[in-house]
Amino acid sequence: MHSPLALVRDAQPNIAHIEGSYEALEHLVGVNLARLRAERQLSLDALARASGVSRAMLAQVESARSVPSIKVLCKVAAALKVSVSAFLRRHAVNGFEHLPAERASRLVSADGRYSARALYPEGEPAAVEFHELRIAPLHTEPGVRRPPGTTVNLVVSEGTLEVSVHDRRQLLATGDAILFDADQPHSLRNPGDTEARVFRVTLNAETPPRWDVPAASAGGEAASAVEAVAAVAAQPA
Template structure:
């Protein structure tokens, strides 16, 4: 990835105590990602290096080194710069388009449909295995029940019904949801979704992965094989 901005190296810049110079080494992918995002965010706000240095308390020399991927910034430095730019520290680690967002047109979305055609899933976030959360649109035909695949320990689901009604079952517990209702449940347990109505139900689901996967986590490859073998749609 290359920045659309012209990044000029300052030969007189001194090394900062909160960063490690890397000028003699090849660009590291993560360092370059941080540098590109910092340069983009600064350009969007029409800030010079000097202006950002004054606002953040981080030296101009360090900012220049970070943007050109010649230094490894500390968390403390990134927090200062993020506060000055009014963004999250996570903004420096995004792999979306360099303009700061990624448009996902509905007509070009890859909707995954079950073998019987009565259940479909549409991803609403970029295809990135490293993300901690998955966002999907679900469509469930009338009177259809869709069994979910138990996910890795610690995984939770936040689901909201946008049209129709849904009954969510987790083990032997059942909860009926009307339009606008939401529910949060442990997705590492046996669960299912049932549409008890006579019209199609639609819901939006956010799946949050465990931050620290337990040692007994089911390998992703095995889970994928199970899903494909069942109906080819994510649970």
């Protein structure tokens, strides 16, 4: 049986991971703030006057020595005339990103009768995905089951679409929309004689961070680990 101290030591990599995430966040916010300020040719003093945030605080944020509060970020965003989310983006250089159609990522089935084009910047975990789907006449495309909590919203732009979820079917005409949980068996079928064009928005399931407590006996040992970690966290720095 592990002692509480041993379980606390086992939890240290997770604590280090969380601390590393905060450091990455500090760096990201700092880099974006410095970039946005430089693009507008503002000095720290000028931005401090425009935002009401002290020069010292702005300097700490840019140098990744401090994570600002939401209130501070809102003040700075208003002064820079950007969204608060601009401080958290990795892809946008000018507050937006142009996605040329000819360079878009496109997934095509082996028979070429189904394609999905990404309409959002890929390469990073995304809470929401946006795709354009093209489905050939009389083609059926099986859906990929996603983790519980994932939802899909489909809107038919051209043609018709039959959506099957378990053993239930829904026919959609041009302009119709449907929303369903994507952890269920589902498929898309074009029953028409012309290509169907569909837009799909996928809202991914949230996965909040969890303590990775060693699972030995399901009762007392896990509880001891949580209590030990809590005791360490409660100690004064």
